[in-house]
Amino acid sequence: MVLEIKPTQALRLWREVHLDLVRDTQSDLSVRQTAILLTIYLELPPHTVRGLAARLGVTKPVITRALDSMGKLGLVSRKRDEFDKRNVVIQRTVAGALAVEHLADLVTARARELGPA
Amino acid sequence: MVLEIKPTQALRLWREVHLDLVRDTQSDLSVRQTAILLTIYLELPPHTVRGLAARLGVTKPVITRALDSMGKLGLVSRKRDEFDKRNVVIQRTVAGALAVEHLADLVTARARELGPA
DNA sequence: CGATAATGATACGGCCCCGTAACGATCCGG
DNA sequence: CCGGATCGTTACGGGGCCGTATCATTATCG
Numbered sequence: 001m002v003l004e005i006k007p008t009q010a011l012r013l014w015r016e017v018h019l020d021l022v023r024d025t026q027s028d029l030s031v032r033q034t035a036i037l038l039t040i041y042l043e044l045p046p047h048t049v050r051g052l053a054a055r056l057g058v059t060k061p062v063i064t065r066a067l068d069s070m071g072k073l074g075l076v077s078r079k080r081d082e083f084d085k086r087n088v089v090i091q092r093t094v095a096g097a098l099a100v101e102h103l104a105d106l107v108t109a110r111a112r113e114l115g116p117a
Numbered sequence: 118m119v120l121e122i123k124p125t126q127a128l129r130l131w132r133e134v135h136l137d138l139v140r141d142t143q144s145d146l147s148v149r150q151t152a153i154l155l156t157i158y159l160e161l162p163p164h165t166v167r168g169l170a171a172r173l174g175v176t177k178p179v180i181t182r183a184l185d186s187m188g189k190l191g192l193v194s195r196k197r198d199e200f201d202k203r204n205v206v207i208q209r210t211v212a213g214a215l216a217v218e219h220l221a222d223l224v225t226a227r228a229r230e231l232g233p234a
Numbered sequence: 235c236g237a238t239a240a241t242g243a244t245a246c247g248g249c250c251c252c253g254t255a256a257c258g259a260t261c262c263g264g
Numbered sequence: 265c266c267g268g269a270t271c272g273t274t275a276c277g278g279g280g281c282c283g284t285a286t287c288a289t290t291a292t293c294g
Binding site for chain 2: 240
């Protein structure tokens, strides 16, 4: 069940999906924001600011600001941890799940279109 | 030779590569710049500003500015078209080819690591 | 020729993001 | 109880990218 993909296929897949993303005016997330979004939706909760910062190898303000902008878009939400009020727990939203699903559709669709070599 | 990839695999692949890109301080290209770079290196020359703008569905200044910054990084170069001096021909560089190859390595490596489902 | 069209570059105002440094709030150990 | 550690946020200065409008240069055609 290993995914065998050749370099040429990988590049074409990457290009086609990126062209889709550029044309799709709605979702203009940066590379960092995309990495954060996918980490939140693919890895097991709970997610915290410092945890994501360590996971991505960036500083905490980067996470805070990304959560700010993604929160405005409704892709994530935040809640104080009641047991340790210093912590903030990052939560998933319906809109965020839809955005992730949309991205999955994009990638799988473009992968299907790839010819040999 | 169709590339069969499941939604879960697509998302994990996308996330792993994006994490690599975020950690790799060197290459912080935007989504638009990545789309431009891959179009230049995967599609047949010649490439022009207006051609890329139409291909990506963006305005010409977007291409001009992207070529400026990518030119500073040595990823592409520009040359006046001698037959029609209004045109600018975008050319590939060694550094650009290496960057594209590096991206291909990243994607194929992460794809190989993907487990089933 | 001269007027018009086309190409790429530039100016402008605005917005977002970055890294460093500091901050308030909260927890914890002595 | 209180000083230090931890957590997330904010302030600051700087830089990049955006879209619109405009520009200089070059080509085309009557």
